[in-house]
Each structure stands twice: as structure tokens, then as C-alpha cells.
Amino acid sequence: MQKATLNVSRIRQDFPILKRKIKGNKTLVYLDNAATTQKPIPVINAICNYYMNYNSNIHRAVYQLAEEATLEYEKTREKIAKFINAHSTDEIIFTRNATEAINLVSYSWARTNVEKDEKVVLTEIEHHSNIVPWQILTQEKGAKLEYVGIDDKGYLNIEEYKKYIQRDKVKLVSVSHMSNVLGTIMPVKEIIKMAHQKSIPVLIDGAQSVPHMPVDVRDIDCDFLAFSAHKMLGPTGVGVLYVKREILNEMPPFIGGGDMIREVHKYDTRYNDLPYKFEGGTPNIADVIAFGAAIDYLNKIGMDKVREHEMDVTNYAINAIHDLKGIIIYGPSDVNNRGGVVSFNIGDIHPHDLATIMNDHGIAIRSGHHCAQVLMERLDVAATSRASFYIYNTKEEVDAFINALDEARRLFRI
Amino acid sequence: MSDDIYREIILDHYRNPRNKGKLSNADVSIHDNNPLCGDEIDIHLKVEEDKIKDIKFEGRGCAISQASASMLTEMIMGKSLNTVKDLTKEDILENIGLINLGPARIKCALLSLKVLKLGMIKYYADKDPPSAMKLSDDTKLY
Numbered sequence A: 001m002q003k004a005t006l007n008v009s010r011i012r013q014d015f016p017i018l019k020r021k022i023k024g025n026k027t028l029v030y031l032d033n034a035a036t037t038q039k040p041i042p043v044i045n046a047i048c049n050y051y052m053n054y055n056s057n058i059h060r061a062v063y064q065l066a067e068e069a070t071l072e073y074e075k076t077r078e079k080i081a082k083f084i085n086a087h088s089t090d091e092i093i094f095t096r097n098a099t100e101a102i103n104l105v106s107y108s109w110a111r112t113n114v115e116k117d118e119k120v121v122l123t124e125i126e127h128h129s130n131i132v133p134w135q136i137l138t139q140e141k142g143a144k145l146e147y148v149g150i151d152d153k154g155y156l157n158i159e160e161y162k163k164y165i166q167r168d169k170v171k172l173v174s175v176s177h178m179s180n181v182l183g184t185i186m187p188v189k190e191i192i193k194m195a196h197q198k199s200i201p202v203l204i205d206g207a208q209s210v211p212h213m214p215v216d217v218r219d220i221d222c223d224f225l226a227f228s229a230h231k232m233l234g235p236t237g238v239g240v241l242y243v244k245r246e247i248l249n250e251m252p253p254f255i256g257g258g259d260m261i262r263e264v265h266k267y268d269t270r271y272n273d274l275p276y277k278f279e280g281g282t283p284n285i286a287d288v289i290a291f292g293a294a295i296d297y298l299n300k301i302g303m304d305k306v307r308e309h310e311m312d313v314t315n316y317a318i319n320a321i322h323d324l325k326g327i328i329i330y331g332p333s334d335v336n337n338r339g340g341v342v343s344f345n346i347g348d349i350h351p352h353d354l355a356t357i358m359n360d361h362g363i364a365i366r367s368g369h370h371c372a373q374v375l376m377e378r379l380d381v382a383a384t385s386r387a388s389f390y391i392y393n394t395k396e397e398v399d400a401f402i403n404a405l406d407e408a409r410r411l412f413r414i
Numbered sequence B: 001m002s003d004d005i006y007r008e009i010i011l012d013h014y015r016n017p018r019n020k021g022k023l024s025n026a027d028v029s030i031h032d033n034n035p036l037c038g039d040e041i042d043i044h045l046k047v048e049e050d051k052i053k054d055i056k057f058e059g060r061g062c063a064i065s066q067a068s069a070s071m072l073t074e075m076i077m078g079k080s081l082n083t084v085k086d087l088t089k090e091d092i093l094e095n096i097g098l099i100n101l102g103p104a105r106i107k108c109a110l111l112s113l114k115v116l117k118l119g120m121i122k123y124y125a126d127k128d129p130p131s132a133m134k135l136s137d138d139t140k141l142y
């Protein structure tokens, strides 16, 4: 675990915000990467460059600006297809975020495929964005939602999962690849294999996995994969939905309007080819292009290295707080089974109070239910504190976090 | 800074809240929460001749929200509703000694006042308030 894997000090120079001072003179320690990550200069520049030099609408106009913009926009699609090892760019749909990507599946695919009394199977770790769309769908259809439970360490019982999948009338399995609260990495390959034996398609919520580890859609063989650019160095306002070609071919459109059509007549429309059929209206051109720069940045580092670095920092953090009096760390203790997300509570310090104290030290951590209230109920806590890491975080920053934690314990006399 | 916020008195009210619990003969009970952070407060009021005869609160959340609720109950016990209705955000912040609380945490401090104001509106929904009393239905404090 002592390998110097990433040149973190070099990387940090690409993130101007990391020089920011908080509360006067405290250097920012940003530990809320599960919510959104910071952006490196190439990503920021790509946005500027588009608006300064070739701002125009894509896919229609024939002048040079529009050609350049279209080309750059489509280049990002190619980069993403490669990044997750999709068969083709036709399988990559741009959305606003992971949430919209999941909703696209529920409004388009599920609405035409899920019928009364059929079931959608989730787990207790899901983010609200992988719960609420399915509640809307199942309520509309008179269908059912089922939740596979987790154990106290945040692990799924795969045998139990199997039982859920093997029951009758399961129409879709949707599961988060990595928990944004516990960090648990789910055995998605096994789950998908089990589901496919019953011809049930599987949606993977990759919002926390795609940014932090290699994800290969052909290897895991998922049918749908959703993730957000802003959690992986890219801008806000861009998400991705990957859908297997043969499923995509059968899906009705999601949002009707310009760009998603071939020809429109008074009473009917011929839709555009894949994937444009699912991208109605002018998309978020600048940010999609800048997302391409983010993918380049991650590729240059290598996703294996990203994962290694996060395991190293996470391990360091968990070991450092593990023995503190009154601490409860949620989720797996083995970093091989978890991502760089550490949720905890300490004594009777409420997470909001802890976040306030941390902020005095320039440290940004998250407190609350993390959009996972079903999981919070399962863990029987109202809120947790959460530190989450990325490529630019250092062990020195973890030390600063521990110091602030000591300060909080002193103030609360724990 | 946190040293000023988490003073002995705040921690004391957080850990040993005053007037905490249910009120079996309450005239009005009201609940609200801060959807963003999940702090919750219930306030139960016993009213006699337009005065607060008894008040209890229940709740869970951060030290600021719970201490603020506890200190609010002490402040208004026995007071006439006519004076209570005019309580402002500044009164509460002064009462808990945190006049410089930032925007992120001010909601925590003011939750109990918001619940109290909702409670008064509910209490007078089916009765006439005293003639001198003008009750605003604006519970927006921040």
C-alpha cells in the first residue's frame, strides 16, 4: 500500500480552487467528492474556448462554427463509449445528470414494458434518484417495488438477492454500483448474471462507480448504465445513459421536440436515428464538450490508478479514526470492497454541528441523509457525516480532517 | 467560530433539554422539520386566557436546533400569546446568544420559532384572537 501511485502534487496544480482560502486563512480541504468533484483547468478552458471561439448550435447548420461544435460534441460521445467500453456511440445518450438518465429508462423503457403486478427490484442502499422514478412508475402501473436488504456492514446477501430475482414477474433490476453513503461496491457482475438467466434486464446506477474505478459495460454486461459528468471532473448539467443497442432499438422516445426527429408532419413524426432520438432540444453543448476534456484527464491518469489512490487514502482515513472513542464507521471496513466514501458518527455530535466545526478549519465534509433516506432508516440513524475522496486528496488533508475531528471532540467534551 | 457557538450553555440545553416531552392536555400540537437537514421539532401548547400555561417540545437534530427549542420554551413560558406572536428572528438569536450565525445554520436556530408560529395560527384557526392581536400568517423567518 506504500506505492507512490499518483503524482498528487502535480495534479493539484490543475485545480485552481484548491488554493482557495476559507474563513480567512484556512486552505480549502475539499472532502465532498461524492456530491460533486472539483474541475481541472483543461475542463474550465474547454467551456471558455467553446463560447469564445465556436459557439453555435449543433447538428443542423452548415457553416464552419456549427461543424466544429458538432464535431467536438460528438467527440465526447466517442470518448465516453471508449471509456466504458460500449460497442458503439449509438448506445450513448446525453442527459442532464444521472437522475435524468434513470428517469429516461423509467419513462421510456419501463413505461412500455412494466405491467400491473410486475416488479422492479431495488436494494436498500439506493440513492433517491434510483427510488423515486420507480415509485412513480409502479404507482402509475399498479406494479410493485421490492427492496433487497443489506447486512449491518452494508453488504448484500447474494443468496437473498437470488431469491428476489427468481420470483415471478420481476421485470427490472436496478442497483447502485457503489453506495454514496457506505461506499460498498456491489457485486454487479454476479447480480447481472443471475438476472440475465431469467432474461431480466439490469440498470446500474454508476454515479459513484464510473468516476472512481474502471467500469466496462461489456464485461459486467449491464443493460443500462447511468452516471453524471460533474462527479468525475466534468461540468454540471451533463449526464450519460448507456443502453444496450438491442434494447435501445425498441425504446420509444423520451422527450419530443427538435433534434430527435427525422421528419415531422401534422399528425405524425418519424424519429431520428440512435442515439439522437433520445436527445430532444438543444443539448448542453459547452458542458458536453468540456466533459470530453474531463475524460481525457482521467484517461491520462488511468482509472486503475485513480482507484488505487483512493483505496490508499481511504484506508489511511479509516485506520486513523477507527479507534476514536464513540466513533461508528458505516460500511465495509475492507477497502477492497468499498470506494473512497467514509460515513461516520461520533458521540452525540450531530453531523451538522460537526460540519460547522470542520468548516472553521476550511474542511468541506457532508452531513445529512445523503439522499438515501431508505438506507438511513435501515441503519436507524437520522444523519451521518461523510468524507469522500478523489485524485487530488492527500494524507495531509486526512490529517487536517483528524485534527478538526479532535477539535470537535474537545468542544463537545467527548 | 465554533468556540462561540458550542458554548457550555448550548451544550447543556442540547444534552439536558428543558420542557422536553409530550403534553397530555395540550390545546395545540404542531410539527415541522427542515427538509434539507432533517431537524425535527414538535411543540405542544396549553393555553389559558391567551397565555401560555404550559409548553413542551419534542425533537431531534443538531445542537443548535435542539438547544434553541429548549431555550425558547423557557423564554415564553407564562407569556401572553400577544407578545409571543411578535418574536423575531433577532429575538431568538439573541436568546441563544448566537447573533452571527451564518445562513447555513440559521435555519436550525429558527426552526422552533417557526413551529411555534404555526402552532399559534392553528390555535386561533377556530377562535377569535384577542381584539388587540393581529396574527400574521407569514411564518417565513429567513
Ligand SMILES: Cc1ncc(COP(=O)(O)O)c(C=O)c1O
Binding pocket: A034, A035, A097, A098, A099, A100, A127, A129, A130, A176, A178, A179, A180, A205, A207, A208, A228, A371
Ligand atoms: C449513487 C448515486 N446515484 C445517483 C446520484 C444522482 O446524481 P445526479 O444528482 O448528478 O443526478 C447520486 C448523486 O449524489 C449518487 O450518489
